[in-house]
Amino acid sequence: xKKSFSIWLLLLVISLLPTQNVSAENKQSNxxxxxEPSQFRVQANIFTVEDEKKSKLIPTVxxxxxxxxxxxxxxxKYPFPEYALEIPKGxxxxxxxxxDYWASETEVxxxxxxxxxxxxxxxxxxFQGSFINTEDGLKAYFVLSRVFFKNEKVSDKSYTRPAxxxxxxxxxxxxxxxxxxQLESNDLYLVNVLPGIKVYGVRGSDSNNYYSLVDxxxxxxxxxxxxxxxxxxxxxxxxxxxxxxxxGDYIANDPDQTNKYYIxxxxxxxxxxxxxxxxxxxLGNSLYENVSDKYGKFKNMLVTFENGSYExxxxxxxxxxxxxxxxxxxxxxNAIDNNDETLLIYDTNSQRVVKSIKNYALYRGVFPRYxxxxxxxxxxxxxxxxxxxxxxxxHLPTGIVTLKNDSLITYSHSDVQNTYYNFNPENLITMAxxxxxSIRGESVKYSGQGTFITEDYTxxxxxxxxxxxxxxxxxxxxxxxxxxxxxxxxxYNLNDKDNLIVYAGRAYVKIWDIAPKxxxxxxxxxxxxxxxxxxxxxxxx
Numbered sequence: 104x105k106k107s108f109s110i111w112l113l114l115l116v117i118s119l120l121p122t123q124n125v126s127a128e129n130k131q132s133n134x135x136x137x138x139e140p141s142q143f144r145v146q147a148n149i150f151t152v153e154d155e156k157k158s159k160l161i162p163t164v165x166x167x168x169x170x171x172x173x174x175x176x177x178x179x180k181y182p183f184p185e186y187a188l189e190i191p192k193g194x195x196x197x198x199x200x201x202x203d204y205w206a207s208e209t210e211v212x213x214x215x216x217x218x219x220x221x222x223x224x225x226x227x228x229x230f231q232g233s234f235i236n237t238e239d240g241l242k243a244y245f246v247l248s249r250v251f252f253k254n255e256k257v258s259d260k261s262y263t264r265p266a267x268x269x270x271x272x273x274x275x276x277x278x279x280x281x282x283x284x285q286l287e288s289n290d291l292y293l294v295n296v297l298p299g300i301k302v303y304g305v306r307g308s309d310s311n312n313y314y315s316l317v318d319x320x321x322x323x324x325x326x327x328x329x330x331x332x333x334x335x336x337x338x339x340x341x342x343x344x345x346x347x348x349x350x351g352d353y354i355a356n357d358p359d360q361t362n363k364y365y366i367x368x369x370x371x372x373x374x375x376x377x378x379x380x381x382x383x384x385x386l387g388n389s390l391y392e393n394v395s396d397k398y399g400k401f402k403n404m405l406v407t408f409e410n411g412s413y414e415x416x417x418x419x420x421x422x423x424x425x426x427x428x429x430x431x432x433x434x435x436x437n438a439i440d441n442n443d444e445t446l447l448i449y450d451t452n453s454q455r456v457v458k459s460i461k462n463y464a465l466y467r468g469v470f471p472r473y474x475x476x477x478x479x480x481x482x483x484x485x486x487x488x489x490x491x492x493x494x495x496x497x498h499l500p501t502g503i504v505t506l507k508n509d510s511l512i513t514y515s516h517s518d519v520q521n522t523y524y525n526f527n528p529e530n531l532i533t534m535a536x537x538x539x540x541s542i543r544g545e546s547v548k549y550s551g552q553g554t555f556i557t558e559d560y561t562x563x564x565x566x567x568x569x570x571x572x573x574x575x576x577x578x579x580x581x582x583x584x585x586x587x588x589x590x591x592x593x594x595y596n597l598n599d600k601d602n603l604i605v606y607a608g609r610a611y612v613k614i615w616d617i618a619p620k621x622x623x624x625x626x627x628x629x630x631x632x633x634x635x636x637x638x639x640x641x642x643x644x
């Protein structure tokens with residue numbers, strides 16, 4: 104009797120298990136994609152790993168790409184044993200200053216992308232790749248340093264041997280690593296390539312010298328304390344120089360001469376310049392300018408028209424203006440107090456305010472900086488002390504605020520320029536990584552803007568792409584859009600702003616609304632939960 108009951112229980116359990124077909128249909132991979140995307144955002148890093156015998160440190164490049172057509176993430180590591188460093192005899196793994204190093208009783212070895220010498224290692228840390236889209240394809244550049252210093256419990260590390268810094272080039276197509284330059288010295292160190300410009304640096308004791316990445320010609324030198332930054336209009340009302348600077352140039356100040364600057368052009372040449380004070384910006388026959396009070400602080404932002412009349416765009420000491428790169432939009436920030444902030448979007452062609460947005464990313468700095476993606480999308484810059492704060496994107500044409508969805512390292516104050524994307528963002532609503540939507544194991548293929556989340560945590564999916572993925576039907580009759588799938592039919596009014604977002608000829612609908620009505624169950628999977636997924640995605644069955 105006991106044996107019969109056990110057999111019956113076993114049969115019952117088996118009957119409750121899903122069939123093989125259902126299991127295969129619903130199976131979701133929790134591994135990184137091995138298929139490289141054609142439309143992507145990418146980051147690359149270099150680091151060293153120990154070989155199996157723990158006798159060598161092998162330079163390794165990691166590449167991570169977000170597929171903007173599916174939301175899936177490609178990730179791969181590429182070791183290069185031909186550039187391995189032999190770990191010296193007598194060195195063992197030791198914890199020094201809370202980090203693991205190979206060390207002997209007298210020396211410590213460091214072989215990675217983080218420079219240990221005093222001063223800046225360049226525009227970015229060497230371990231994070233700087234991208235340049237060359238005539239031969241996309242390349243990433245890194246500086247890897249090998250140094251030995253005294254094994255002493257002091258913060259100032261004294262070198263025991265000459266430091267070796269190596270500038271590497273990684274071909275994103277062939278996945279090959281090559282050496283562009285190498286220095287062995289305790290006085291000169293290689294500095295990584297400036298993102299977007301074919302120039303790399305050599306840091307000395309009193310100056311930084313810059314050389315052509317193509318033929319290694321000396322191009323220019325900057326004082327050691329000169330601050331070098333990208334000219335991208337991120338800090339507010341455009342600074343004006345003589346000669347003028349263009350978006351994508353680099354600006355450096357002379358620490359020893361007031362009001363003297365240097366402009367590094369995109370072709371690698373350098374010009375001396377002076378900064379012009381309160382000149383304003385001429386667009387057509389109009390002049391945009393900040394007017395200062397007697398204390399030199401900005402008080403009013405004005406536009407003066409051809410006939411001499413003027414309009415006050417903003418009247419407050421906290422007024423800040425940000426032109427889009429094409430200068431067709433002027434973003435005006437007016438912070439009244441810590442509880443109220445208004446962003447006005449001013450169209451410089453029609454010369455009127457076209458959008459007013461309340462409290463976008465409030466409490467993020469008295470004088471915020473913004474990163475521009477094309478001419479329509481901005482991201483309030485994130486500083487290191489903000490941690491992983493989920494700062495949102497703002498789409499100027501619609502005023503839509505979308506939350507970030509970082510499948511790669513988060514966009515931040517220093518990392519935006521080290522993240523390369525190979526597509527034009529002008530017709531997108533957000534630069535947040537698109538969210539994957541997997542329907543019975545197949546990812547929705549996005550033909551433009553992918554699935555995104557707005558600031559009220561509502562998820563929108565592109566209607567056409569979704570219906571095409573399930574092989575449904577869609578018809579348009581004036582302002583009405585009808586979709587059909589199996590026996591279900593839904594009709595949307597394109598003017599219904601409560602349920603749709605329409606932009607650039609595309610409609611986006613709420614995934615939690617349309618999917619159940621068409622007969623699908625919806626599951627949100629996020630990294631860190633029991634699903635084991637490596638990126639955020641929706642599972643529809």
